[in-house]
Amino acid sequence: MKKSHLDLKILVIDDETSQREILSDILSDVGFTVITAENGEMGLELLFRNNCLLVLTDLKMPGMDGIEVLKKSLQFDPEIQVILMTAFGSIPNAVNAIKGGAYDYLTKPFNKADLLRVIRRAADKVQLILENRQLKEEVAQNFQYHQLLGNSPAMRQVFQIIDRIRNVDATVLITGESGTGKELVAKAIHFSGSRGKNPFIAVNCGAIPETLIESELFGYARGAFTGATRNHAGKFEQAQHGTIFLDEIGVMPLPLQIKLLRVLQEKKINRLGSNLDIELDVRIIAATNEQLEEKISDGKFRLDLFHRLNIFSIHLPPLRERISDIPLLTRHFIRKFSERYQRQNVRLIPAALKKLERYSFPGNVRELENIIEKTILLNDSPNISAESLMFDETQPSKKTSLSMSSTLPQMEQDMIIEALKASRGSITAAAKKLGISFKTLQYRIGKFGLDKRDFKN
Ligand SMILES: Nc1ncnc2c1ncn2[C@@H]1O[C@H](COP(=O)(O)OP(=O)(O)OP(=O)(O)O)[C@@H](O)[C@H]1O
Ligand SMILES: [Mg+2]
CATH class of the missing domain: 1.10.10.60 (Homeodomain-like)
Structure with missing residues (x-):
């Protein structure tokens, strides 16, 4: 018996009391922790509640049979190892069981040595799976930067860059698809840096009508235009000694791009309708989900401004390219929304997590967050199965540069x-x-x- 198997749990399901007792004795004698159930339903209940990955079940039982136990176990967690005990002569059943994903089968009657050989082999496999999960968990716990979570190589690199630039004033350009966390990165830079106690002002350049952006950003003096009845400080001034976050910079109109460039060079602004220079001490972080290079070659974005903004660049890859972040993010959102909606013990069963890991997430982290929120809201059971995940049908499909009609x-x-x-x-x-x-x-x-x-x- 390997020392590492000592605390491994085995679930034994058999309707015959004497059989359960014998198996339980043999297995606990060699150091396994054994839990027993007299039928499939109870067995599954115990399986789901205990962190158990090894099941020894009788095939023929009244009610739920061993094949059904196998199927339900794998639906719950595809890595559960099930060993079936079949009567002599039911080889076809055993073959079906293996096809259905069972680890192995034992034909009755079997002796102690046969049993331990099969169990130990399965236990080795389970041990590996558990170690792997533990490792992932440990790695996952170490990677958080403010509210930003991630343990993929890509996110760790992002954390490193943030660490290097948070205390310098150089501009940063953050790129990435919608919902990848660009705003969160901007906040992490600001709040972890030397300006963290000063304002963080976010401006969505895409959401402000073109005619208003200028006065929004630079403010205006009384009488600058009809309706300007008093002096107004723009976003740049509001961000004084802090950070201004210029979101969706790609849609900024060209004339304004020139003005912004001047602000970056001279570090001062005038309110609209005023000649008074106002000295600025503001860090600029810009973000875009567009290909600025394309806009530049189309003449829609100024190359000189791009270079000014792009002193440091941070690219956030789409979530589907950093699958290893999914478990961590999912757990985080489950915690967040169970708290918000006062649900207890909500958890994702492993098969549901596998389903998320295979999904393409056109809406990236925001979509994952929405899925978890909706699922928790609309589910009465605390266990989230693969089927109960509420995928968002309204997400835009993944953008590709090739139109599907072209051959x-x-x-x-x-x-x-x-x-x-x-x-x-x-x-x-x-x-x-x-x-x-x-x-x-x-x-x-x-x-x-x-x-x-x-x-x-
Ligand atoms: N790494 C992460 N860790 C935790 N939460 C994240 C992470 N990335 C994104 N989120 C969450 O996902 C949502 C979307 O993030 P954010 O608004 O920063 O994306 P964005 O890239 O600015 O999207 P858009 O381009 O659509 O504005 C937010 O609720 C944010 O908290
Ligand atoms: Mg954003």
Whole structure:
């Protein structure tokens, strides 16, 4: 008996009392912790309540049989190891059980040595699973930065960057899809840094009408325009000695981009309708869920402003690319919403977590948060199963740059045309750009009926 098996729990389910007692004695003699149940229903109940991953169950029982126990166990936690005890002659059943995900089976009658051999092998496997889970848990507990959680390599890197930049005043550009936590990162930088006791002012550039952004940001003097009946401090002034968070910077109109650039260079502002310079001591953090590079090449975003904002950049990958953050975030949201809605002992059964880990989360962390909130609100049972998860049907589907109507040959042709344009009809240069050989490109140009001479200018 390996020392590591000492505190391992085994659930024994059998309707015959004498059989239960014998098994229980043998297993506890060698150091396992044994719990027993006289039928499948009670067995599952115990299984779900105890942190138990090893089940030894009789196949034929009145009521719920062993196959059903197996199925329900795996629905609860796909890593539970079930060993079935079958009567001599019911081999087809045993084969079905293995197909259904059982760890192994024992054909009755079996002796003590047979039993211990199978159990110990299964126990080794369970031990590994438990160690793995423990490790994940320990790692998970170490990674939190203010309200930001994450233990994926990507998030740890984000934490490192925050740590390095929180006490300097350089601008930061945070990029990432909607719901990835950009605002939370901005707050983590501000509140953990030297400006943390001063204001954090968030401005959503996309939510303010274009005509109002300027006065919102810079304020105005009395009489600057009709209706300006008094002096008004803009967001920059409100953020004095603190941080201004310019969200959705990508939609800022070009004329305002010029003004912002000037603020960044000169570190002072004028209220609208006033010539008085106001010295600014404000840290600027900007965020966007758009591809600014694209906007720049379209002439919709100024390159010089981009460089000014992008002194430090933090990119938050979509949640589907950092699956290892899902358990931690899920637990966090369960805690948050059980408290808010006064629910006790809410927990996600392992199969439900597996389902979340396979989901694509077009709405990222915000969507996960919404799913957990809705699920807790609409579920009476404290155990959240895979089926009871309330996925949000209204989330926008994942953005892709390729429209689904374009076919592969169409895309290929478009790429070749692009490359030929860029290289002004030089096949050698275009082939190099595309990463294919001269001959291949020549063949494809012929196939698509293109003429390199059309791309000379
Ligand atoms: N790493 C994280 N840890 C804990 N909560 C997070 C994390 N990331 C995001 N959240 C939560 O998810 C929600 C969305 O985050 P946030 O508003 O920061 O996203 P965003 O990137 O600014 O989205 P948008 O582009 O739509 O404005 C918030 O409720 C936030 O608290
Ligand atoms: Mg945001």
